[in-house]
Amino acid sequence: MVGAAFTGAMTPVALSTRSRTVRSSAIRDLLRLTERPDILSLAGGLPAPELLPVDRIAAATADVLAAEGPAALQYGPTEGIAALRATVADRLGNGTAPEGVVITTGSQQALDLVARVLLDPGDVVVVEQPTYLGALGALQWCAPTVVSIAGDHDGLRTDLLADRLAAGLRPKLVYVVTDFANPTGATLADSRRRHLAGLADQFGFVVVEDDPYGALRFRGTTAPPVRAFTERAVTLGTASKVISPGLRVGWLAAPDWLVRPIVVAKQATDLHTAVLNQHLVRALLADGAWFDAHVAALVESYSARAGVLVQALREACGEHFQLSPVDGGMFLWVRPRHPGLAAERLLATAIDAGVAFVPGSAFRHDAVDDGTMRLCFTTVDADGLHEAARRLGAAVGSMTTTV
Ligand SMILES: Cc1ncc(COP(=O)(O)O)c(C=O)c1O
Numbered sequence: 001m002v003g004a005a006f007t008g009a010m011t012p013v014a015l016s017t018r019s020r021t022v023r024s025s026a027i028r029d030l031l032r033l034t035e036r037p038d039i040l041s042l043a044g045g046l047p048a049p050e051l052l053p054v055d056r057i058a059a060a061t062a063d064v065l066a067a068e069g070p071a072a073l074q075y076g077p078t079e080g081i082a083a084l085r086a087t088v089a090d091r092l093g094n095g096t097a098p099e100g101v102v103i104t105t106g107s108q109q110a111l112d113l114v115a116r117v118l119l120d121p122g123d124v125v126v127v128e129q130p131t132y133l134g135a136l137g138a139l140q141w142c143a144p145t146v147v148s149i150a151g152d153h154d155g156l157r158t159d160l161l162a163d164r165l166a167a168g169l170r171p172k173l174v175y176v177v178t179d180f181a182n183p184t185g186a187t188l189a190d191s192r193r194r195h196l197a198g199l200a201d202q203f204g205f206v207v208v209e210d211d212p213y214g215a216l217r218f219r220g221t222t223a224p225p226v227r228a229f230t231e232r233a234v235t236l237g238t239a240s241k242v243i244s245p246g247l248r249v250g251w252l253a254a255p256d257w258l259v260r261p262i263v264v265a266k267q268a269t270d271l272h273t274a275v276l277n278q279h280l281v282r283a284l285l286a287d288g289a290w291f292d293a294h295v296a297a298l299v300e301s302y303s304a305r306a307g308v309l310v311q312a313l314r315e316a317c318g319e320h321f322q323l324s325p326v327d328g329g330m331f332l333w334v335r336p337r338h339p340g341l342a343a344e345r346l347l348a349t350a351i352d353a354g355v356a357f358v359p360g361s362a363f364r365h366d367a368v369d370d371g372t373m374r375l376c377f378t379t380v381d382a383d384g385l386h387e388a389a390r391r392l393g394a395a396v397g398s399m400t401t402t403v
Contacts, residue, residue: 022140034356040388042309042375043356045182045330049379051298052244056290057280064279076275078267079103079259080251084282088251091285092235094228096253102262105273107212107238107250111175112138113269114208114234114252117261118173119144126164126174128156130363130372132182132210135175146365147171153324155181155188158195171205178225179214180329183363183374187327190223197229206258207233212241213329215295218303220327231255239281241330242295247277299328305377306332309385313375316393330378333360336371341396343373349399355391 034041064072079085080103089098104110111134119125121143127135129148139146147169150157156176174196178188188196188209200207209226227233238250254262266272285291306326313323313334320341324333334357336343343359350356360372380388 018141018143022137034351038354039351039356040354040380040384040391041356042377042380042388043358044379045376046379047241047245047298047330048301051294051301053284053294056284056294057244060280060283061276064276064283068279072276072279074275076272076278078263078272080273081275081278081282084249084251084278084285087282087285088237089253092225092227092237092253094225096227100256100259101251101253102259102266103273103278104250104252104266105270106240106245106248107210107236107252108134108138109266109269109273110234110236110250110252111135111208111210112141113262113265114206114236114254114258115139115142115144115173116265117258118206123173124169124171126161126169126171126205127365128176128181129365130183130360131175131365132177133363135177135210136363136365139175144173148365151181151184151186153184153186155186155192156196158192158199162195162199165199165203170203173206173208174200175208175210176226177210177213179211179222180216180327180331182213182329183331183358183360184333185324185326185329185331186333188223188226193223193226194229197226197233200226200230200232205232208236209233210236212236212238215242216299216302216330217328218299218306218326227253234258239285242291242298243281243284247274247281249273249277249281302330302378303328305380305382305385308382309375309377309389312386312389313392316389317396320396326377330376332375332377334373334375339371341371341399342369343371344369346373346395346399350392350395353391353395353398355388355395357392 034043084103085098085101088101089096115138119142123144124147125139125144126147126149128151149160176188180187196207207226225235227235235253239247309332310323320337322335322337326332347359358374359369361367361369
């Protein structure tokens with residue numbers, strides 16, 4: 001296990017039960033470890049720093065302050081500024097009304113808010129196995145019963161979910177990352193989106209479809225969102241992967257009956273998302289020519305880097321690993337070819353060799369180490385990716401010769 005629970009043993013005042021039982025983020029713990037300059041880290045999930053639009057944001061900041069004046073620095077509505085809600089509704093399409101959109105402090109907050117307004121302790125939540133670590137983290141605070149259902153390269157196995165529902169499972173919420181998922185890179189197939197929507201209507205659960213990576217498509221076409229097929233879906237989105245994660249601007253689109261409780265919960269959490277940042281995101285999304293060119297540049301860079309990493313890994317340690325196809329997003333999912341290759345143990349050896357990744361166990365509710373690994377290819381250049389693959393090959397080589 002990579003994450004650690006707070007024990008509370010050293011605190012002068014006892015922490016709440018939740019605080020003592022919730023695991024800290026394995027990725028955060030790990031990133032701390034991999035800040036050493038000698039380590040090539042494929043562990044983070046960060047956008048390429050050189051592609052963050054510093055100049056465009058500087059110009060937009062000047063424009064927004066000139067146009068909005070003090071209003072851009074004032075308190076704002078909890079739901080988000082009207083202009084950004086309208087822009088997001090427009091981009092989401094499928095009949096989304098601005099009133100159904102809530103601007104959140106990153107999509108992480110959207111996930112937290114949806115969980116908090118829907119879940120009581122013990123309520124059943126279904127997630128794909130493996131799934132986004134931050135979702136497991138957010139859900140934990142509501143103390144639900146988490147049921148993991150296998151996924152494959154087409155996303156959540158909705159046939160297995162249907163079997164479990166037929167056998168009596170009654171989830172309140174099903175969470176999926178629809179496109180180029182974190183951690184597997186899988187995309188939920190069109191037919192499975194329709195199937196999932198039908199199951200939501202039949203069995204009365206909410207589908208939370210999280211889509212931070214959909215715009216980063218290297219090839220193929222985009223399937224319609226689950227929300228196109230059911231009124232029981234909440235769609236999460238974010239500016240983090242296509243503009244800047246530091247701005248902390250995300251959003252959700254929810255059915256009417258969920259919007260009010262979510263807004264009330266958000267009000268108690270942070271009153272509203274930073275107004276200036278909302279204006280900046282709105283300005284950049286509304287500048288279609290700039291935004292499309294910017295996303296195209298991200299796609300070009302990430303798809304080239306993914307290609308380099310796949311090829312370099314094939315050469316350095318292809319006999320040890322199966323590599324999932326990468327059609328978009330930021331991650332390569334790696335499976336061991338031979339049982340018994342523990343990714344957590346490999347990580348310790350790999351860090352000594354100067355390369356880091358995230359073991360698949362971090363993305364599983366049961367934290368089982370099945371030897372899988374998530375490699376992020378966005379922040380290391382081509383030479384670095386070649387070297388990272390070489391170091392990983394050396395690490396796995398030294399492990400397999402010592403077992
Ligand atoms: C699947 C998924 N959902 C949500 C988030 C949170 O993104 P943010 O809060 O920056 O919008 C991430 C970040 O890595 C993610 O991978």
